[in-house]
Amino acid sequence: MxxxxxxxxxxxxxxxxxxxxxxxxxxxxxxxxxxxxxxxxxxxxxxxxxxxxxxxxxxxxxxxxxxxxxxxxxxxxxxxxxxxxxxKDLPYALNKMLEAIPDETFLKLVQQLNSWGFSVYDCIYNYNQLLFMEKKTFKKGVSFYQFDNEESVCALQHHFERGMRNKDRFEFTTSRGKQSVISVFY
Incomplete structure (x- = not known):
């Protein structure tokens, strides 16, 4: 919910x-x-x-x-x-990733995208590796998302670990050379 x-x-x-x-x-x-x-x-x-x-x-x-x-x-x-x-509906894999992260992390991720002129609804490609690991107790991998606001493109890599502690690392790179990283442990 x-x-x-x-x-x-x-x-x-x-x-x-x-x-x-x-x-x-x-x-x-x-x-x-x-x-x-x-x-x-x-x-x-x-x-x-x-x-x-x-x-x-x-x-x-x-x-x-x-x-x-x-x-x-x-x-x-x-x-x-x-x-x-x-x-509009969010793409399935992106929506599942957004639902799985805490509110504070969700807000940081969306604020970063918005600060560069992107919306979560600009997603043109999404691959959520976590969707393929549901039965494992320890999960580690990377998911990929691409956003296009018709002025530039933003690639987002979501490095994650799920187990006793959860870790999320979001790496943003735009076609104009901007880069940013957000790391969260919970």
Missing amino acids: QSQIRKKVLQDQERSYQAGKVLHKDNQYLFYDDVLDDVQLLEYVVEEEMEILVNLEWQKGMWKGAGKVHLPFGNYDLKEGDFIRLK
Whole structure:
């Protein structure tokens, strides 16, 4: 279960939403992402929660199907051209790594990425070695993650040890030559 701190940090991350507008054709509601120049059936891309721009403010709502969204002030019928945004999911391996580290370590890792203009939602490649070691009592290895914010790339190596004491070492390197290391024992 995520702590409230983690939820807030993840919610406030840059590029954590996929934004687009509603198209209504042949009695079907479509989601158009102009960044990707992609059109999909809205019912396939929205799970339940979504946000809609109403009176220049994002309102959280629950998708009810057939173009209906339940907002805090009542039901809303989607119209052609409405702007909506959908929360992105984190890649599975990255999400599992973030869930497995303590809150303090999570905050340090995310703050380092953010300080260089990266978001955890910029992850384009993720490999979590710990996922393949579940049955071992002592675990030691390295996991790899890559982030791309469209201006530069950040490689993250997560060196870990799990046993009587846990150790995490995060090595960050950007395509612009910046480097940083965070080491944590617990």
